[in-house]
Amino acid sequence: MSAPERVIATEETLRWIERLREKHGALLFYQSGGCCEGSAPLCNPLEGYYVGRRDIRLGEIGGCPFYIREDQFEYWRHTQLIIDVVEGGSNGFSLEAPEGISFHTRSRVFSDAESVALAAAGEPPRGG
Template identity: 50%
Template sequence: MTTTTNSGEPRVVATEAALAFLDEIRKDHPDVLFHQSGGCCDGSSPMCYPTSDYRVGETDVKLGEIGGVPFYISGSQYDVWKHTQLIIDVVPGRGGMFSLDNGRERRFLTRSRLFSGGEACPLPLARP
């Protein structure tokens, strides 16, 4: 399920390159999730974790899914970014220290687009 705005726009999307990279990772780790990093150790990268290795917090917000994989963001970070659509892409470089893209010489990257006018709407917190 993908959560959308008032105008039907998904809150998180992925480029074809990101979806292909995610498929590659899922060959080694079939059950994964994303969490948008809040800027600590690894900047503000989208982090990809085995589902069993990451505990979704009570205040985390599920923005939607990319490639069938759930995508979360912390509630406090959602408050800052709620007026944007996150666009997950892939670029050359090293992934986050604990993210499954690390060591693959490519990494996920978040780009964004501001919603216009009435596109954005409140999104309730998603309980795991």
């Protein structure tokens, strides 16, 4: 069994990513740790965004890198993050806020077989 993706996006999310990319250029997602946006994934312009050494790249959604802070990863490492869209703007730190929607993180627990495959694949790369 090949390792499952640690982060995926719904079709609606992928459509919104494309719309935002057309408006803002290359994008990057960062899973918030709860300070300002709760636990919402933040959509940012790729250019000028600083990725720290303690940030972990979980994968990509819609061709955009997706990062999470190391301590958040430890909390959610046993789950696949599923990025979805909900109606209602976020608090304003994410590029989709003016569009009247916000990205939302759902999750599901990896099966035993998926966990074994992930362990065999090794740890995801760190940023910075």
